Amino acid sequence: MSVHLKLFTVAVKNLFERRWTVRWPEERRDYGERVRGFIVNDKSKCISCQLCEAVCPAKAIKFHLEEDGKRYPGIDWGRCILCGYCVDACPTGSLQHTAHVEITWRSLDTYRRPREMTPEAVKAERGTAALV
């Protein structure tokens, strides 16, 4: 009998715990600022050395000829595995992680051309950070 009372006590105690659910997408988890999120390229620093394309294990980076006559990396974020090798390999630091790791796509076209790659392109559309 005492065992059952103890069990009920534990259950009632847990009634007043705070909830751990993250109600995605209204809330999003806060991963901090230095998470290996989706990668964007800063065209002003890029020197078109193509080291990122060479090092990419998922073959997610392809180079494009842009209007200014230079080639810049375009990243397929559906292929990208967020390993950060290209960021490490980049000699000028033009490829950088953003803080976003959760993106929902409305189509299967997950490829981002160089001109589409701005940090604002991966902003969370809605929701607040849940500090879980």
Next chain:
Amino acid sequence: MAFPIPLTPDLIAALVFPGILALFGFLVVAIWGERKLVAKVQWRYGPLYVSKQIGGFLQPIADLVKLLFSELVIPRHTNRFLFAATPVLLFAAEALPVVFIAAAPGLVILYSQYGVVLAVVVWLLVAVFLVAMAWTEADKWTYIGAVREILLTAAYEVPLLLSVLAMVMLYNTADPLKVVESQSWLWGIILNPLAFIAFYISVMMSTTRFPFEIPEAEPEVVLGPYTEYGSTLFILSFGGIYVKMYATSLLGVALFLGGWLPAADTVTGAAVTALKLAAFVLPLILVRAIYPRYRIDQALRVGWTKLLAISLGAVALSALLRAVWPS
């Protein structure tokens, strides 16, 4: 426009409380409350999508509507008439004990001098419908569920009858109104706690609450006797569990928690009964978050040893109390 039928108290009882309206209300509230409470114990939100402002309260209603409009499949290899008829019969049979129980002074659907006993008898006959339903479905899992239901019935019915007998002996009446009135100075739970324990565990077994959720064990038999049903028949068969919970909890409130006391008139009496009903049901739905499932043999052993001993002790205690205070 005048109401075509004279509004007698028993008609009001049949339509509102403890009748149809309260029954369906209980169905919705109990399902929602169970999901929310268990979620709260497990540190998560329960259903929240349908109506966020009131805590997802409309979720069970939305589920009911969704089930109503889903396709009703009646397999060809079964006896199709029986397949469709047995859930309806089961639902009606599980609601039947309510007929004999008084919820407030004057609020009893069918007054009988032996109301409590009749309610218990009807309650115990429900298992027959359940087994018939499982047999009609002609499915491996429903057979297993039916056999488990029979075993569980065998485990709980003797202690249940003995605990009710103890209370009837104690009050010296089986009249649903007099049973409550004889608790005016002390509730039955204080007079005979042994009988209450036996009765409560029997209710748990009968409504297959969690430590005894053996017939519809989801990992083993898909839904036990309710496996083959969809749509309306699923509402009727599966909601039958909650209807049974409602009926048996009403009986428990009348027998052990003093019914509508201390209120004296009908309306406040019904309110007090509803509150006590909620208090009676709350542990029953919280228990899903607490216990694992018993094995069949463990449940049978509990029923045939400890529970039987407790209920026999309850009868002995009642006899002793009658001997000490003949009033």
